[in-house]
Amino acid sequence: MTALFALATSLLWGLADFGGGLLTRRTPALTVVVVSQSIAVLVLGTIVVATGGFAEAGPQLWYAVAAGVVGPVAMLCFYKALALGPMGVVSPLGSLGVAVPVGIGLVLGERPGLLQFAGIGVAVMGIVLAGGPELRGAPVQRQAIIMTLVAAFGFGAVLALIAEASTTITGLFLALFVQRVTNVTVGGAALYVSVRRGARALPEGGGLRVLLTALPALAFVGLADVAANGTYSVAAQTGPVTVAAVLANLYPVVTVLAALVVLKERLRTVQAAGAGLALVGTVLLATG
Numbered sequence: 001m002t003a004l005f006a007l008a009t010s011l012l013w014g015l016a017d018f019g020g021g022l023l024t025r026r027t028p029a030l031t032v033v034v035v036s037q038s039i040a041v042l043v044l045g046t047i048v049v050a051t052g053g054f055a056e057a058g059p060q061l062w063y064a065v066a067a068g069v070v071g072p073v074a075m076l077c078f079y080k081a082l083a084l085g086p087m088g089v090v091s092p093l094g095s096l097g098v099a100v101p102v103g104i105g106l107v108l109g110e111r112p113g114l115l116q117f118a119g120i121g122v123a124v125m126g127i128v129l130a131g132g133p134e135l136r137g138a139p140v141q142r143q144a145i146i147m148t149l150v151a152a153f154g155f156g157a158v159l160a161l162i163a164e165a166s167t168t169i170t171g172l173f174l175a176l177f178v179q180r181v182t183n184v185t186v187g188g189a190a191l192y193v194s195v196r197r198g199a200r201a202l203p204e205g206g207g208l209r210v211l212l213t214a215l216p217a218l219a220f221v222g223l224a225d226v227a228a229n230g231t232y233s234v235a236a237q238t239g240p241v242t243v244a245a246v247l248a249n250l251y252p253v254v255t256v257l258a259a260l261v262v263l264k265e266r267l268r269t270v271q272a273a274g275a276g277l278a279l280v281g282t283v284l285l286a287t288g
Contacts, residue, residue, distance in 0.1 A: 002235050002247075003247055004235075005231045005232070005234045005238065005244070006231070006235040006244045006245075006246075006247035006248045007247050007248075007250075008228075009228045009231045009235060009244075009248040010250040010254055011251070011254055012224045012227050012228035012251075013224070013228040013248070013254070014251040014253065014255045014257075015220075015224055015254060015255075015258065016220070016221050016224035016225045016228065017094070017251070017252075017254075018254070018255045018258040018259065018262075019217055020036070020075070020082065021082030023218065024079040024080065024082060024083040026203045026205075026210070027202075027203040027210070027211065027214065028191075028194075028199065028201060028202075028203075029079040029080050030076060030187060030191040030194055030201075031201050031203075031211070032079055032218065032221070033072050033075050033079070033187045034184060034187040034191050035211070035215075035218045035222075036218045036222030036225075037180050037187065037222050038184050039215075039218060039219045039222045039223065040180045040223055040226045041177065041181055043226070044173060044177040044180055044226060047177075048173050048177045051170045051173060052170065053170040053171065053173045053177070056166070056174050057174065060165050060175075061165060061174070063161045063164040064161070064162065064165040064174075064175040064178040064179045064182070066161050067158045067162050067179045067182075068178065068179040068180065068181065068182020068183045068186065070157050070158055071154065071158050071179065071183050072183050073154055073186075074150070074152075074155050074157075074158065075183075076187075076190075077147040077148070077150045077151040077154070078090070078094055078147070078148065078151035078155075080144075080147055081094075081144045081147040081148040081151060084143060084144040084147070085144030085145070085148075086259070086265055086271065089271050089274070089275050090148045092126070092252040092256070092275040092276070092278045092279045092282075093126075093145065093148045093149065093152060093275070093278050094148050094151055094152050094155065094252065095152070095249050095251065095252045095278070096152040096156075096278060096281070096282055097151075097152040097153060097154070097155035097156030098156060098245060099120070099152075099156060100153060100155075100156025100157050100160055104160055115284050119280075119281045119282070119283070119284030120281070121281075122278075122280050122281035123277070123281025124281075125274075125277055126274045126275065126276070126278030126279070126281055129270055129271070129277060158179075162175060162176070162179065162229060162233070163233075165178075166233075169234075172230060172233050173230075176226055176229055176230065180226065228248075228251075246283055249282050249283065250279075252275075
C-alpha cells in the first residue's frame, strides 16, 4: 500500500507540474495559482464539512497557515521557471526540496549518513550541469534555475509544515483546506498588487474567454496537487517514510516524459546529465 500511494503521488505531482507549466505559457502564473487553488478550496471545503473535519481544529493548524503562505511563492516561482526553461531541467531540480527535511533534522541534532553526504554532492553537481553552456550567455536560463531552487526550498518547507499540521485523515483534510484558503488569500493579494502595477491578470489573445476555456485544466492542476499531498501523507503513515519519500520524489520523471511525448522537448546532453544527477541526489538524500 505504501508503494501504491507513493507512486500515485509521483504521477499526480508530475502531471500537475506539467499542466501548470503549460498553462503559465499563456496565462499569468499568479492567475494560474489563484484559480487552481480556489477550485481546490471549494472541493476540500465540501469534504471537510462532509467528514466533520472542523472538529479537528486546534493550534496545530497554524502550521497549515504557514504552509499556505509559503506555498503560493513556491508555486509562482516554479510555474515561471517551467515557462522559462525546459521542463526536463526545471522539474528534476524542483525535487531537491527533499533537502529541507534533512536540514530540519540537522538543526534538531540529527547527523546525515554517508548516503546523504553523497546525495548533497551529487545534487550540487547536477545543479551546475543542468544549466549547461547556456549559463554563460543566457540570463533567462540562469533565472529559471534560480527560481526553481527557490521553489524547491518552498515545496520542502510546505511538506514539513503540513506534516506537523495533522495526525488523522480528517485532520489532514482540514489542514489542506486551511492551507489552500491561505494560498488563495496570499496569492489573490499578490495578484491584486500586480494588476495595480500594470500587469495583466487574464491570458493574452482572448482574455476571460480563454481563462474559462482553461478551467478544466486549472481544476486538474489544483486538485492533482491536493490529491498528491493526501496520497503522500497516507503513504508515509502506512509504511516506512524513506520508501514513501523515494517513490514520491520520482514525480520529475513523469513531467519529463510528458514533456518529451507531448512537447517533443529535447535536452542537451549536459543538461540531461545534470537533471539526472539532481534526481539521483534527491533519491540519495531521501534514503540516507
